[in-house]
Structures are given as C-alpha cells and as structure tokens.
Amino acid sequence: xxxxxxxxxxxxxxxxxxxxxxxxxxxxxxxxxxxxxxxxxxxxxxxxxxxxxxxxxxxxxxxxxxxxxxxxxxxxxxxxxxxxxxxxxxxxxxxxxxxxxxxxxxxxxxxxxxxxxxx
Amino acid sequence: xxxxxxxxxxxxxxxxxxxxxxxxxxxxxxxxxxxxxxxxxxxxxxxxxxxxxxxxxxxxxxxxxxxxxxxxxxxxxxxxxxxxxxxxxxxxxxxxxxxxxxxxxxxxxx
Numbered sequence: 197x198x199x200x201x202x203x204x205x206x207x208x209x210x211x212x213x214x215x216x217x218x219x220x221x222x223x224x225x226x227x228x229x230x231x232x233x234x235x236x237x238x239x240x241x242x243x244x245x246x247x248x249x250x251x252x253x254x255x256x257x258x259x260x261x262x263x264x265x266x267x268x269x270x271x272x273x274x275x276x277x278x279x280x281x282x283x284x285x286x287x288x289x290x291x292x293x294x295x296x297x298x299x300x301x302x303x304x305x306x307x308x309x310x311x312x313x314x315x
Numbered sequence: 316x317x318x319x320x321x322x323x324x325x326x327x328x329x330x331x332x333x334x335x336x337x338x339x340x341x342x343x344x345x346x347x348x349x350x351x352x353x354x355x356x357x358x359x360x361x362x363x364x365x366x367x368x369x370x371x372x373x374x375x376x377x378x379x380x381x382x383x384x385x386x387x388x389x390x391x392x393x394x395x396x397x398x399x400x401x402x403x404x405x406x407x408x409x410x411x412x413x414x415x416x417x418x419x420x421x422x423x424x425x
Contacts, residue, residue, distance in 0.1 A: 241412040252410055287358055306358040
C-alpha cells in the first residue's frame with residue numbers, strides 16, 4: 197500500500213526559474229494539502245485541495261505560487277520565478293475525508309517532501 | 316504571538332527516564348489536537364491524537380487542558396529511538412488545515 201508520493205525529492209533551481217513539485221496522494225484519498233517548512237522553522241500550511249477544486253488557499257503567497265489537483269494525475273505546486281527565500285522543504289499530505297469526516301478519517305498522512313534549493 | 320508555541324529544547328534525557336513537555340495554543344476555537352514526530356529531514360508522522368479526557372498509547376501519555384489552552388506529552392522509559400522533534404499540532408473546526416508548533420527536540424542518551 198503505497199503512501200503519499202512526492203517527486204522530485206530534491207530540486208535545484210536558479211533564481212528566476214520555475215519549480216514544479218508533484219504529489220500523488222495515498223490510494224483512496226481525494227484531499228491534498230501542501231505545507232512548507234523553512235530551515236529551522238515549523239511547518240506552515242499553504243493550500244488545501246480536492247479534485248479540481250481549491251478549498252483553502254489562505255497560506256499561499258499572493259504571487260508566484262499556484263496549486264492544482266486535476267481530475268487525473270498528481271497535485272502540482274508551481275512556483276514561478278523562484279527566489280532564494282523559496283528554498284525550503286515542501287511537504288504534501290493527503291486524507292480520505294475532508295470536513296465531513298471524523299477525526300480518524302481526517303488524519304493527514306505526509307509524503308517524504310521535496311527539498312527545493314534556489315541558487 | 317504564534318498560534319502554537321513550544322519550547323524548542325533540546326531536552327537531554329537519560330535512557331529509561333521520563334520526559335514531559337507542553338505546548339500552548341492561542342486559538343480558543345481549536346477543536347482537534349495531535350502530537351506528530353519528525354525525524355531529522357524527514358516527514359512528520361502522527362504519534363497520537365489528544366482527547367479531552369487525556370489518553371495513553373504505550374509509553375506515551377497526552378493531556379489536554381482546554382481552560383488553560385495547553386497540551387502536554389509525557390514519554391516514560393525513554394528509548395534511544397525516541398530521539399526526535401515532537402510537533403504539537405492543532406486544527407479548528409472551521410477548516411482542515413493543521414497548525415504546527417515549532418517543535419520540541421528530544422535527545423535520549425545512553
């Protein structure tokens with residue numbers, strides 16, 4: 197039973213380039229969350245998506261960042277024109293149910309993360 | 316003020332000893348509470364949910380004090396493998412996002 201999968205695990209970009217991070221949720225999960233962990237800091241929520249819908253993007257920076265979770269395929273977190281401050285670990289999590297579920301159904305399982313380094 | 320605050324530590328614990336630490340949260344609308352464990356440069360993993368009446372899972376005991384808005388974790392008979400960063404996590408009823416504390420680092424030494 198594969199867990200949450202993220203790729204690439206490590207990504208190096210130069211300033212001004214684009215970064216695309218992919219997340220495949222656990223089998224049977226239709227809710228995906230993205231979190232960012234800056235060096236020496238805690239995880240911060242970025243965005244919560246269901247298939248083809250953004251449910252909560254209150255943690256997303258206003259510019260350069262976007263996320264999608266299409267009907268088919270993985271969820272994508274896209275960062276345009278990366279800057280050094282974007283260097284961080286980006287974790288994706290998935291759950292089987294969203295707001296309607298009980299606590300156990302809402303448990304979020306995390307992927308191994310993508311470590312983005314901007315040179 | 317951070318929404319979820321933790322003592323960063325590190326807590327240096329002799330193997331076999333007991334260690335306890337707290338976390339405080341500022342949002343009184345918080346409804347769900349968790350302890351996650353994060354090993355160096357790896358993903359967080361759920362250690363246990365925290366229920367109002369307090370709960371125990373093996374050597375781990377979690378307590379919730381809603382009046383004072385704090386959560387505690389106690390680890391008995393510490394093992395070397397308990398060395399990790401422990402993340403206090405809360406969620407409000409209104410949304411599904413997790414709010415993480417900065418983590419408490421625990422180092423268990425022989």
